[in-house]
Amino acid sequence: MSPSPLHGPAAGAPGATHRPPGSVPFLLRPLDKVLGKRTADQLAKQGATTVAGLLRLLPRRYDTWGELTDLATLAEGEQATLQAEVVRSAARRTRSGRPPAILEATVTDGSGLMDVVLFGAAGLMSAHAAQLAPGSTVLLSGKVGMRQGRRQLASPRFQVLTDLDDAEREALLARPVPIYPATDALPSWRVAKAVRAVLDQLGPEDVPDPIPADLRDSEGLIDALTAYRWVHMPQDPSQWKAARARLRHEEALVTQTALAQRRAEHAATRTAVAWPEPEASGSLRAALDASLPFSLTEGQRRVGDELAAALASATPMQRLLQGDVGSGKTLVALRAMAQVVGGGGQAALLAPTEVLAAQHRDSLAALLGPLASAGTLESSLLTAPGQAPAPTTALHLLTGSTPVPERRRILAALAAGEPGIVVGTHALLSQTVRTPFLGLVVVDEQHRFGVAQRDALRERPGITDPATGQVRTPHLLVMTATPIPRTIAMTVFGDLATSVLDELPAGRSPVETFLVPWERQSWVEGLWRRAATEIAGGGRVYVVCPRIEAGDGATTGEETPEPPAGDPLDGPAGGAGDGAPDRALAAVEDWAERLAREPALGGAGVGALTGRMTSAEKDAAMRAFASGAAPVLVATTVIEVGVDVPEATMMVILDADRFGLSQLHQLRGRVGRGGRPSVCMAVTGAEVGSPAYHRLRAFASTLDGFALAEADLDLRSEGNVLGAAQSGRRSDLDLLRARRDAALIERARAQAEAIIAADPALAEHRALAAAIADRLDDEARAYLERS
Numbered sequence: 190m191s192p193s194p195l196h197g198p199a200a201g202a203p204g205a206t207h208r209p210p211g212s213v214p215f216l217l218r219p220l221d222k223v224l225g226k227r228t229a230d231q232l233a234k235q236g237a238t239t240v241a242g243l244l245r246l247l248p249r250r251y252d253t254w255g256e257l258t259d260l261a262t263l264a265e266g267e268q269a270t271l272q273a274e275v276v277r278s279a280a281r282r283t284r285s286g287r288p289p290a291i292l293e294a295t296v297t298d299g300s301g302l303m304d305v306v307l308f309g310a311a312g313l314m315s316a317h318a319a320q321l322a323p324g325s326t327v328l329l330s331g332k333v334g335m336r337q338g339r340r341q342l343a344s345p346r347f348q349v350l351t352d353l354d355d356a357e358r359e360a361l362l363a364r365p366v367p368i369y370p371a372t373d374a375l376p377s378w379r380v381a382k383a384v385r386a387v388l389d390q391l392g393p394e395d396v397p398d399p400i401p402a403d404l405r406d407s408e409g410l411i412d413a414l415t416a417y418r419w420v421h422m423p424q425d426p427s428q429w430k431a432a433r434a435r436l437r438h439e440e441a442l443v444t445q446t447a448l449a450q451r452r453a454e455h456a457a458t459r460t461a462v463a464w465p466e467p468e469a470s471g472s473l474r475a476a477l478d479a480s481l482p483f484s485l486t487e488g489q490r491r492v493g494d495e496l497a498a499a500l501a502s503a504t505p506m507q508r509l510l511q512g513d514v515g516s517g518k519t520l521v522a523l524r525a526m527a528q529v530v531g532g533g534g535q536a537a538l539l540a541p542t543e544v545l546a547a548q549h550r551d552s553l554a555a556l557l558g559p560l561a562s563a564g565t566l567e568s569s570l571l572t573a574p575g576q577a578p579a580p581t582t583a584l585h586l587l588t589g590s591t592p593v594p595e596r597r598r599i600l601a602a603l604a605a606g607e608p609g610i611v612v613g614t615h616a617l618l619s620q621t622v623r624t625p626f627l628g629l630v631v632v633d634e635q636h637r638f639g640v641a642q643r644d645a646l647r648e649r650p651g652i653t654d655p656a657t658g659q660v661r662t663p664h665l666l667v668m669t670a671t672p673i674p675r676t677i678a679m680t681v682f683g684d685l686a687t688s689v690l691d692e693l694p695a696g697r698s699p700v701e702t703f704l705v706p707w708e709r710q711s712w713v714e715g716l717w718r719r720a721a722t723e724i725a726g727g728g729r730v731y732v733v734c735p736r737i738e739a740g741d742g743a744t745t746g747e748e749t750p751e752p753p754a755g756d757p758l759d760g761p762a763g764g765a766g767d768g769a770p771d772r773a774l775a776a777v778e779d780w781a782e783r784l785a786r787e788p789a790l791g792g793a794g795v796g797a798l799t800g801r802m803t804s805a806e807k808d809a810a811m812r813a814f815a816s817g818a819a820p821v822l823v824a825t826t827v828i829e830v831g832v833d834v835p836e837a838t839m840m841v842i843l844d845a846d847r848f849g850l851s852q853l854h855q856l857r858g859r860v861g862r863g864g865r866p867s868v869c870m871a872v873t874g875a876e877v878g879s880p881a882y883h884r885l886r887a888f889a890s891t892l893d894g895f896a897l898a899e900a901d902l903d904l905r906s907e908g909n910v911l912g913a914a915q916s917g918r919r920s921d922l923d924l925l926r927a928r929r930d931a932a933l934i935e936r937a938r939a940q941a942e943a944i945i946a947a948d949p950a951l952a953e954h955r956a957l958a959a960a961i962a963d964r965l966d967d968e969a970r971a972y973l974e975r976s
Contacts (some may be wrong), residue, residue: 215395216241217963223390224383231375232383240387241963244417245923246380247436251365251429257298257326263333263340264879270330270368270377272350273298278305278321280314290314294321296329304341305329326350328366330376335876346376365423384421391417397956400439404940410435433924439960440925441937446951447961449941453949459662461505462628462652464532466497473531473560473580474524480558489517492688496525499664499686500629506664512690513893515862518668519552521690522631525666530582530608534628534652538612541634542800543588544807544827549633550586550612557584583609589616590804626652632667634829634855669851700840700861700869702889707874716841716870717789724793724820728838728865732784732823733856735847736776737799775843775872781823794819800827829855835863845871845888846881850897853888 218240221229229238237243249270252258258271278294290311296303307317321327331345369380396414398405405412411419411431416439420432467474478485485493492510499506512518526536538553540546554561562581585599603611604623611617611624652661705712720730781797784790796819798810807827813819815834822828829852840860845853853871861867871888875881891897925934944954951958 215390216244220383224386228375228379228383231372232380234372235370235375243384243387244421246369246384247420247433247923248367248369248429250368251423251426252368253365260298260301260303260340263303265333265335265340265876266879267333268331268371269333269342270328270371272326272328272366273303275321275323275325275327276302277323278318280311280318282311292317292321294318296327302339304336304339305345306341306343308344320349320352321347324351328376328378330371330378346379348376348378365426365429367421367423367429381421388418388421397959399443399954399957399960400435401944401954401957404442408438410438413439437924437930438933438937440923441930441934442941443957443960443964444925445934445938445941446944446957447964449938449945450949450951450961453945456504458659459505460503460659461664462532462534462661463503464500464529464534464628466501467528467531471580472527473582474527476560476580477524477527477557480560481556485520486517486692488690488692489521492521492690493524495688496521496666497528500525500528505662506666506686508666508686508688510666510668510688510690512668513858515858516690516692518633518690519549520556522633522666522668523553523556526610526629526631527582529628529664530610531580532628533608533626535603535606535608535624535626536610536629536631537617537624537627538610538631538633539617540612540614542827542829543590543614543804544832545633546586546588546612546614548833550584553610553612554584557582583607585609585611585613587611587613587616587622589614591616627663628652629664629666632665634669698861698864698866700857700867700892702857702869702871702892704845704885704889705870705872707872713872714789716872717784717787719868719870720821720839720841721790721793723839723868724790726838727817727836728820729814729817729834729836730821730839730841731828731837731856731859732780732821732841733828733843734775734777734780734823734825735844736774737778737801737825739773739776739779774847777823777825780843784821784823790821793821795821795823798822798824798827800825826852826856828859832859833862834859837862838865838867840867840869842869842871844873845885846873846875850884850888853885854897857888857892 216239219229220232220238220240220243223229223240224232232238232243232246235246237246252272257273260271260273263269263271273296276295276297278292280290280292282290288308288310290309290313292305292307292309292314294305294307296305305321307314309317326349328348328350329342329345330347331342334341334343367377367381369377369384371377371380391414393414396412396417398413400408400410400413404410413435416432416435418432419428420436423429423432496506496508496510499508510518510521512521522538526538529536538546538549540549560581561584583602585602587596587599591599599611600621600623602609604625606626608626616622653659705716707713723730777797777799781795785795794813796810796813798807798814802810810819810822811832811834814822815836817836826848837860840857842848842853842856848856857869860869871885873881873885875885887897944951944957948954951961
């Protein structure tokens with residue numbers, strides 16, 4: 190039997206060459222030394238630069254020869270490899286001679302049709318037309334487009350499967366066909382050829398196995414070399430399934446061992462100040478509880494107890510507080526801060542925008558009441574002689590707009606170690622901010638910060654143990670209504686504990702959500718008639734746009750000067766490849782003018798709010814909106830968090846496909862806050878079936894923030910579990926998925942902790958140590974060291 194052009198030698202065939210002593214391990218060899226520069230350069234664009242990287246470039250799926258690809262599953266803009274049957278093909282010359290000739294073909298999956306167009310020299314196009322004869326089965330690789338309502342592949346690479354001889358065809362019928370991630374210059378079958386060339390040179394000594402033999406035996410897993418042969422060149426479906434199961438377990442074990450090793454190192458080198466749980470009376474937290482004009486909910490008490498116990502430990506807390514909009518996260522965080530401040534420490538609350546920071550300061554001041562003071566000295570002066578000082582806390586607001594004299598006063602108080610709470614934006618991350626007794630860092634809306642930003646405060650010189658000279662690490666609490674995919678993943682991987690406020694927010698009414706296609710112009714016009722009805726009933730209407738000015742080259746992000754790393758779907762993002770047409774995006778200035786002239790609104794006042802406005806202008810816009818003087822507010826995502834207008838009953842999000850699920854959910858949370866029925870309208874141009882469309886469908890289907898986060902994880906990816914990128918399709922995981930493989934990850938964590946407990950330096954597990962080193966680049970190492 191001759192080798193198949195798609196598979197090469199049979200799996201398991203010997204082909205390894207002898208390696209001279211002291212040579213670079215074959216898995217670490219650069220691909221340009223193994224495959225040649227041209228192919229290596231193309232593979233590097235897919236992240237594969239070494240032999241090991243190429244082996245981890247796994248097939249997306251496996252086709253069976255003769256089983257045609259369902260064309261209906263292909264999305265516009267997708268780089269796809271598909272198997273189809275040719276219906277017709279014909280080459281013709283062009284009148285202009287540029288290009289000289291065109292080949293037009295039609296392929297089918299048996300139910301639908303797709304057009305194929307190739308351009309080139311007349312002779313070549315005629316030859317291709319002969320190859321693509323009607324009835325031929327072909328593999329095609331290219332970018333999916335739309336033309337006159339039908340899917341089209343323009344200038345695809347192709348492989349005619351029916352050209353194979355009988356032996357090759359017999360081999361294909363018996364074997365699954367691996368379909369790899371491809372580019373225009375490097376189709377799937379060329380990736381397969383490159384992988385084959387590498388596998389032909391591999392021997393058992395070239396592939397150390399990261400999974401210990403006893404663990405492989407107990408789990409029923411195949412060895413590493415067999416796994417790579419079977420995953421890339423399977424003889425039957427059972428082989429690739431066994432290979433992927435083994436490689437998935439390897440990923441779980443390598444990742445969990447890296448995290449377990451880091452946890453063990455931190456346990457030996459890092460401690461936090463243990464803040465004792467407050468007494469029933471006399472403490473700042475007890476005074477806060479006694480002063481509240483309402484009773485804590487059962488969920489708030491439960492989560493409060495979890496946080497109190499964590500803060501009372503010398504192990505640095507890393508905890509996610511998840512609760513829907515209005516569920517009381519701020520109060521729960523304040524009680525935790527009161528535990529630290531009452532013990533003589535400092536607490537910092539980091540917010541992504543000045544609007545939210547000011548809102549938090551006002552909310553904390555209202556909750557604290559007389560317990561908030563300018564400082565502990567002032568409170569002691571106000572106390573009668575012989576009377577115990579009333580527990581109080583200093584409360585500061587530090588943002589980029591804080592006046593210089595006030596800023597200096599705050600910085601001096603913090604640097605002097607004054608116990609208290611400082612609320613701030615990115616200004617808190619400045620090196621001029623000194624908090625020597627920082628015991629707790631609270632990060633609100635953590636998806637708006639990068640991993641490095643969230644950790645910046647914890648890396649500052651802080652409390653030092655006088656006995657050991659060791660710097661204590663502050664405890665960390667991150668809060669969100671919709672965790673980003675990476676955060677969800679880290680809770681599954683066990684590196685971030687979770688507390689959930691799962692009760693329905695008091696006084697909140699359900700918000701109905703509808704998708705409105707831009708092309709349904711009558712529906713769009715109907716939005717403003719509905720807005721007029723809401724206004725007539727005393728309501729207010731938000732209209733959110735992704736841009737400030739029509740000429741802006743990018744969606745707005747003005748409220749986050751240092752936007753987080755990660756997939757753009759986590760913030761304002763999108764594009765043609767995301768299923769949205771190439772059209773001008775809605776801009777605040779343009780729509781504010783349009784709606785001021787909109788007849789359906791009957792002359793209702795229209796205001797505007799963006800992050801480029803001064804604080805005074807923002808305050809004036811919000812006052813006009815809240816009072817009803819301008820009941821329509823056209824804004825950017827500056828209103829995403831921290832804005833509370835109970836009269837607001839309608840949210841219109843223009844070009845909603847340009848926003849991530851976290852932002853969409855937060856924007857929707859701006860309405861329904863006053864107990865009246867409310868509505869959210871998401872206007873979109875996303876193509877049906879596109880990633881953006883599925884994201885919006887998920888958004889409209891539920892009001893549960895955690896469910897949306899899990900949907901986000903399914904739609905996207907975890908991001909870099911071992912690095913700083915926090916979301917998106919650039920996951921550093923090949924096969925493992927946090928949500929699907931949660932049970933496997935938990936099992937692998939126990940295995941990893943047992944390995945690290947017995948062999949902390951992995952001296953007896955060199956292959957496992959090498960696998961961790963291979964997966965951890967410099968950025969990932971730096972991330973692990975600081976997180």
